[in-house]
Amino acid sequence: MHNYLEFEKPISDLEGKIHELKKLGEEDESVDTADEIARLEARARDAMADIYAKLTPWQKTQVARHPARPHFLDYAKTLFTEFTPLAGDRKFSEDAAIQAGLARFRGTPVALIGQEKGHDTKSRIRHNFGSAKPEGYRKAIRVMEMADRFGMPIVTLIDTAGAYPGVGAEERGQAEAIARSTEMCLKVKVPIISVIIGEGGSGGAIAIATGNRVYMLEHSIYSVISPEGAASILWRDSTKAKDAATSMRITAEDLKDLGIIDGIIPEPVGGAHREPAQAMAATGSVIADALQDLSALDGAALVKDRREKYLAIGRQQH
């Protein structure tokens, strides 16, 4: 059974009825439920298509955070082979909120970096819900540096509510770690492809999302602050998160319009969590095309491409 979101009530009602009818049909073979089930299934499909065709930014926020949405490690398993995670920043500790290592993408060695949120209580705690500390960013820097040395393209998958706000993280220079990680993204002479797969939360996201090409999944969000955070700071009312989500323009479509991302990766009807394999396959082909496009550029051209890309943001009129 699905974990339904609040706005999916029409779908959950229909699917509930279908479930009951199926049970009824199994219990009493004299009742013909096939036609009714087919009719309800069609209605459920239509309702899903309708609802998902016009999700509000706040609804997208909930889809982007859906616990069953494919996370970093799902992508690592599905789109990559031989993923070999590396651990530690060689300075202080390991931070499992950021996963970074070597892998093959369709045979080609790449560096794969991203935040993992975890899928149950135990793994969520282990990965600190995808909120990295300075060690995580410093590990990312270390792996990017290595990729640069060995001429391996870098793929980053972003899924974080933001960098971790804690005493230890501040003590060890969270701000500096994020700044250096962004700086490293801009420095490397290999292609960087970044995909926002769920939440792109502020500095904690941009630190590993400063790529030559940046894509967002259709129902992912990317924002300078969470809608809840904006509501409490700007509206001084945390119940205004819905309004904040709309005003801040955090959806893939908004970011495409603002000229910040290069493309939107379509999700299956009902969101990536309903058909993870399909969502990940679509992501894989976008990564493949982007790597193909960038393969013609040498190191200097890649650095120039990134600089020009970021300098141009906000300059063009929309």
Added chain:
Amino acid sequence: MNWITNYVRPKINSMFGRREVAENLWIKCPETGEMVFHKDLESNQWVIPSSGYHMKISAKARLGYFFDDGAYELIPAPKVPQDPLKFRDTKKYVDRLREHRAKTELDDAIVAGIGKVSGIETVACVHDFNFIAGSLGVAAGEAIIAAFETAVKRHCPLVMFPASGGARMQEGILSLMQLPRTTVAVEMLKEAGLPYIVVLTNPTTGGVSASYAMLGDVHLAEPGAEIGFAGRRVILQTIREQLPEGFQTSEYLLEHGMVDMVTHRHDIPSTVGRLLRMMLNQPALEKPQASATGNGITLNGTGGSDPIVQILDDPGTRAKPPLVDARREATPAAN
């Protein structure tokens, strides 16, 4: 009448919600509660003389204190599209911008200038906290990039004075994009082999600390400044326990290896000047440079022996520096 009455005083009044009391303006030290006469404060670069508390100052006052003789030329900020998101919270963002422009007489939060520091041509880029908490949006980002480009073109170092709550939330994702954009600018300066010095002032937090403010070759910090990534309130909500004493202050960052030194406001120009002259392989100044006075005394390093210079440079016996408006008159290029 002059800068003090038209600019500084209304600003102080708005800061303290105080009505104008003609020639009798007393300011309370936020640390000790001591009442200080405004003229004593002005003449001490807005550092409370007894407690050493560093008050926030405007970007233009900062530039005046920083450059030799208080002389500098403004670097024009590029025009940018207004209110790209058509944003509205409790107030329309365009109205907020209009109010802050009227209040500060600035276009946005960044003021950049070029002048000399210990005789070295230098670009300084300063946040004005009074402009929407010195926050970083498209306009500020462009102004910062223009300042770095000027430094690269003139082949001179850049000194950054952040004073900012972080990203300008009313510009949403476009404000976040200023992190990589300004980092590109820092990279261009470093690639040109030019020094980049950051002087962290109160406060430096959020997206500003997580980008150009933490990428300097050398980091100075004014005493007692709040410096960090996440806000105290957010951290308290996360950890639900007491914060360590002095958490996220300049001194705390010094102890934790994030800044190189905590430097009194009066000593910033001479310290930066000394560093820049070494980094650029220039000979040491024969006479110590006075710390940002611009009171008409020639302090360009070529003058003869002048005991006043030494007295001014000694914090223990520092003579009463001149009034701010005297400096203003010595700054024809300003404004």
